[in-house]
Amino acid sequence: MSNLIEIRWHGRGGQGAKTASLLLADAAFNTGKYIQGFPEYGPERMGAPITAYNRISDDPITIHSNIYEPDFVVVVDDSLLESVDVTAGLKNTGAIVINTTKSADYLKSVLKGYSGSIYTIDARKVSMETLGKYFPNTPMLAAIVKVSGIMSDEDFVKDMEGSFKHKFAKKPEVIDGNMKAIELALKEVKKI
């Protein structure tokens, strides 16, 4: 299982972190991988901190626990940085991707000396420009695909088009905006 990639999502209830983790599982599945996508169910309510997980591997995955030493962490809401230990167990060889406009100095200070790579993206800007509303999960999904290199941008874009057509069969008007959000997010994610 040396090719196993483990990802942990931190978000707030209602922001779609769980949905994003399931979409990521879908996309990886479609490239032929073995996948797991699961949220950690707590006493959920809108705005409460939530965690979701992905495992992606070339081999069958048998482990069924939460993820304690992730390769990648995605933070969908930067207000969590001061209340949740988002880098707990995060491998130094991995990376964290944060939806934020905060300064590099601030991020370094709240990440308590995390020595791996730190990536940021302004998912609010991407979402407002492409969807006209604030849905951070689609841009963050694109950001983690870019950072983790689970699949090529091309494969991912092609796959998401199919997924959105299926997922939004009853709301086709949102497909274009979501695709634009993906394409823009792939460009906007930056390493600090």
Place this chain on the structure above:
Amino acid sequence: MSIRERLSGNEASATAMKQINPDVVAAFPITPSTEIPQYFSTFVANGTVDTEFVAVESEHSAMSACIGAEAAGSRAMTATSANGLSLMWEMIYIASSLRLPIVMSLVNRAVSGPLNIHNDHSDAMGVRDSGWIMMFSENNQEAYDNLLMAHRIAEHKDVMLPLMVCQDGFITSHSIENIMLEEDSEVKKFVGTYKPEHYLLNRKEPIAIGPLDVQPYLFEHKAQQADAMRASKQVILDVAKDFEAWTGRKYGLFEEYKLDDAELAIVCVNSTAGTTKFVVDKLREQGIKAGLLKLRVYRPFPGEEISKALAHVKAVAVLDKSDSLNSAGGAIFTDITSSFQVHRVNVPTINYIYGIGGRDTKADDIESVYKDLEYVAKTGDLGIPYRYLGLRR
């Protein structure tokens, strides 16, 4: 041709039910099994199945409706969890004693209280002596496969007992994972049509079901239930053989994972078995002879077969995700140690109560059990045989 898919455990169970297309489904929603009747009611609304869906007002009524439907001569299914099963309690015994092969999907969750919606096995272990066949599932694939085999087992003329297929609430019920599905037409062919021998709606044979059964009869009827449970073991194996010929997926009463030459063995059920496999692989790389016995069929209890499979190891740990609160060990532990005694197997065996109320069971936890077993095997010192894993205090 099998179909490569990705589904949650609940989606997999609902898909199996869709393909089985039973005559009646009666259910009341309860976390974490709610999605099963939810998805299934969509299939009913869309006309994908022609099942009569009974949206009852409680789980007691759900089981009662299944009993009525099966007694009438039809095939009935339901799904529930934890307190839903508790509320069915009275009817659970009625179903098995009337020899009605109802099939239930039980998505395991802690029975209150205090209130907890997360996974443990206290719901299943509470009905372990109710005369239902009980099968456990490591993942979505097994939840699906076990349901596809369920009716063939339950409705077999030597059996005629209700059957429940368990899986871990949230851990597998709400996790999206890879799965191989079978074609609708193939499932239909494998499951077959239910042709009951005796049923209420048979005008040519008027019968009564469930009348008063007093001193001269109840004992014999209970012995017949026990006979049927004993007979079901061979039927479970025969159906598994047919299933393997069809799908290539092999099942037995339990799965032996690297157990042949193992010195240290863990026994457990459901999703923890998957985590244990991960740890066994890791320990094997370090030269530690770890193995796993994953129980699939818990009722009937394959005590003789388990005793044989474990007789050669140096130490065994039985993991129970439900505490019997009896100062003597969890349900699976006491079943296994009692079988050891009966079948003259003398292997040091310890018990761990773990994962209560959804406490996450990490690979490190499982590894610590194998480390404990190494000590027990080396010294023969059992220490405290009745332990906790992952408890804070």
